[in-house]
Amino acid sequence: MDYASSILGLLPTGRRSIGVTQLLNKLETYLPPAQVDRVRDAYEFGAQAHHGQKRLSGEPYIAHPVAVADILADLHLDAQTIVAAILHDVIEDTATAKEEIAERFGAEVAELVDGVSKLDQIQFRSRAEAQAESFRKMLLAMVRDIRVVMVKLADRTHNMRTLGAMPPAKRRTIARETLEIYAPIANRLGIHSVKSELEDLGFKSLYPGRYRIIERALKKARGNQKQFVGKIADNLRGGLQKAGIKGRVEGREKHLYSVYQKMRRKRAPLNSIVDVFGFRIVVDSVDTCYRALGLVHGLYRPMPGRFKDYIAIPRINGYQSLHTTLFGPNGMPIEVQIRTEEMHSVAEAGIAAHWQYKSGEDQGRAYRDRASEWLQQLMEMQHGGNSEEFMESVKVDLFPDKVYVFTPRGEIRRLPRNATAVDFAYSVHTDIGNHCVAAKIDRRLVPLRTPLRNGQTVEIITAKGATPNPAWVNFVVTAKARAAIRHYLKGLKHSEAVELGKRLLNQALSDLALALKKIPEERIQAAASELNLKSAEELFERIGLGERLAPLVARRLMPADAQAPAEPVPQSGPLAIAGTEGMVVTYARCCFPIPNDPIMAYLSSGRGVVIHREVCGNLHNYRKQPDKWLSVAWQPNLDRLFNVEIRIDVTNRMGALAAIASNIASTDTNIEHVAVDERDGDASTLIFDLQVRNRKQLATVIKNLRKMPEVMRVTRVLA
Incomplete structure (x- = not known):
């Protein structure tokens, strides 16, 4: 008996469902026999390499890579990715070399396996730096071949399914990392099925008490509303049939972590969240989607402001659907999503749809190109800075709450909420961001820090000698802009x-x-x-x-x-x-x-x-270090502005502040900031932050102010 067969026989009965037989049967439904044989060969190679190794749960180690491959088979990934999934730990955990994998399974598989391997050989100053550097390597490997992250996500999914064998502290650490990094990456790549499972598993391990409460509430609501939901589904089906629209109606299972997030975001009690019913209508074409929308709006009255057209303007991860919320029986809200079969597949599989739809090249290519664009931005982000800075930048980019704006040519740009004109400039091109000097929103000049709103048209004005302003870092929100400025x-x-x-x-x-x-x-x-x-x-x-x-x-x-x-x-x-x-x-x-x-x-x-x-x-405070003192002097005729603060004591009367500001402005002096510190009922202290060229200009300002009847005293601020 060979190693593979003997180890398969050692799998506990409850684990046989994720054994190699099920995997091969699943692969035979979409891969040619020769490629299925390659996967079988990889399994035998991996089983031999991991022989004698066990997981913390006590099962043979080979069960883990087989389960990872099984998750990817559900997404219909290609044979090279399935082989890499089965071998993804052999370089790290066994004596097998990358060259041996390349010789037997090809350079492409070897590169995929190497891309997934961790960085145990490198010494880091802290665990946070080690995690960040490993994360950086994974993302940059994705740029070369996005299938690396597909294997990594499947690997994390199975690890989360079997997290119970870990100590509690380790479980919480891994769960938090899953919610902060891996689930958002799955969402960014549009793999909804993996994203939802990672979120629920992470939520269960990080907050087990909250998970149990919400799970019980949803089960109870599901039982109470079963008849109610069935009636609405029948009404929707009947309406479609009567209108001659071919399609299917599905009830949407509630996602525990999304319910929890909605409760936190809206600060709403659980009972106000679980009373939202979800339905999905899947039809044959885009045209039919809009016809079905009109039909459901005829059956149930739509809620104002709750319609979103993600078909005309897809989400950043390629997701497309029509979303509408309706008033159901007794005023109960009903959420309905309407999409085509292709959109449904992409909503579940995301970037993996590229491998599922070889015949529909346009569909697959669109999602692959969108992911590649994001990965190229990651490449730009990683220049300069350390691994932890890079990780924080990517975290910002992984939680998109988007606004949609237009270029002057009508192209759509997707940016995070509160993005500014500077973020827009960098989203077009780094050089445009570096040289921008002004912006127009809907043909009107606005400050560069102006936040953008949905539907606006943004035009960036550049100048050849312009350079980024250090102050921009304080208000830009996109990771790309922040990384480029830094x-x-x-x-x-x-x-x-x-x-x-x-x-x-x-x-x-x-x-x-x-x-x-x-x-x-x-x-x-x-x-x-x-x-x-x-x-x-x-x-x-x-x-x-x-x-x-x-x-x-x-x-x-x-x-x-x-x-x-x-x-x-x-x-x-x-x-x-x-x-x-x-x-x-x-x-x-x-x-x-x-x-x-x-x-x-x-x-x-x-x-x-x-x-x-x-x-x-x-x-x-510095007298104890005379070696760090330096003799300095001003160059004559300096042509720039310097900040200075003055304190003005004034009698309280209407219009005093305006009169003083006007007096200062008459000396061609810019006011940066004003603070009012009321001292008593008759007098106040005003602190002005001014910009002056030298002491002579400041003396002129102070002299003019002292002549004003409401001014009691003017002094220069000094620590």
Whole structure:
């Protein structure tokens, strides 16, 4: 007896239903005999490789990959995917090499198996990072071949079915991961049957008490409403038959997790949710869908505002149906979905419909292309940043609550709710997002942070020299936009830090009678290596970000036979601040330094140079680290605006705030923010955040304000 037969015989009687015989019988209904034989061969190979291994439940390990393959067979996946499912753990859990799989079953199967394998060989700083990196690998493998995630989802589905063998803490961790990551991926790919099962199984393991309560309530409601539901179904069937419409009517089984989510979202009690009846009408064509809609609206009165046409505008995952809610008998709400047979198959199988409908190439290709578009966006997201950032970005993208807007050419763009004009720009193309300067919604100019609403037409205005604004990160909602902006800013901050680091190092070298341009490149590279840095550029960046002190690095760069000057060399002068250094030079918001203020700078690790006024009250906090202080001075004739705060005590009278704002505006000064702090019944304190060019402009503002009769005192804010 061979290994495969002996192990099949060892399967407990209750487990034989997911044995290889059932799998092969299922495959014979849609695969040619030669391909079924390949699957049988893979089973024998896998059974031998896993011989002697058992799951925590005590059953032979081969039962798991066979069950995974069985789930994929229900979705009519191709033979290569079924073979990969049976072999998906042999590289990780046995001595089998990828090359051995490639030699026996082909390179395509070997790549699929490798794509599903976990990253146990890599050492990570934390479990969260390990999980995120494994997740990143899975998603990027999907980009090469989307069948990788099909196997992964089936693998997770069977693991969730058999989760009872795990310790409670482990069950909760796996269940939460399933609800946060795997079920949303199944939903994003339109595989409703897998998504629903993963959600219910995850819900049951994470919140067993809540699951039992809702399950009991639904069973009770189902028993009480059986006759009622049958009567409505008969009415719908009779109406279709009378109108000469061929189709079938199905009652929709309630999905426990969706009931729970609806209760949380609407903050509604359970009895108000379970009283919604669900029916599905499946017909032969799109035209018939709309005819059936008119018919049901004739049988039962529709609820206003509860109709959705997902046929004309499909969901992001390719789902199509007409949704309507009706007033049933006694005012009871009835939910009805109307779709074609093809739409029904896609609603259940999603991207897997591509393999089911080889004859209907257009149908399959549409869903495959939609998934591929999303996967390409994942590729763009993963540039820059660590694995955990990438995982958080994808999580944002996996929970779409969409709005539908139009390009000026009439193309539909699907975006998450609260998406802005900037999100729209990046959804069209990363370059358009990076260069956008303004937006028009329905031909009217609007701020870039304006949230979009359904049905709007959005036009983006770009400029050749424009760059992303760091503030955009605070209001964009799409993962693609956030990742693109962060990627650009990281590159920008790097170049700015390198440039500042060179300036700081050059200044420190001048104190030693040296100059950076006279130091050999080999010596700089050697100093970087001594500090465990990869390159001279990284050394300059660390100095610019305040993570390495320029004077200490300067001493490392001194020639071996040179000595530090006994007498201090006259300094080349303070570091000149031009106001254009970008993100590596920041201006402290405790004292708001502006040009012509006497200033000092502090090297803050990771932030670079932070500028303070010399009279700032916070400076004493940094006195213990004199080596991190830096002498700085303003460059003359700076052409940019700086923020400053002033405090104005005024007598309370109607129109005082408007009069003061008008006075400030008359000096060509921009008001960024106003706060009112009422002190007592007769007087109030107003705090204005202004943008000025220098002390002279600020002095003009304060002088004008002091002349106003309602102004009691004007002072500049200082920590």
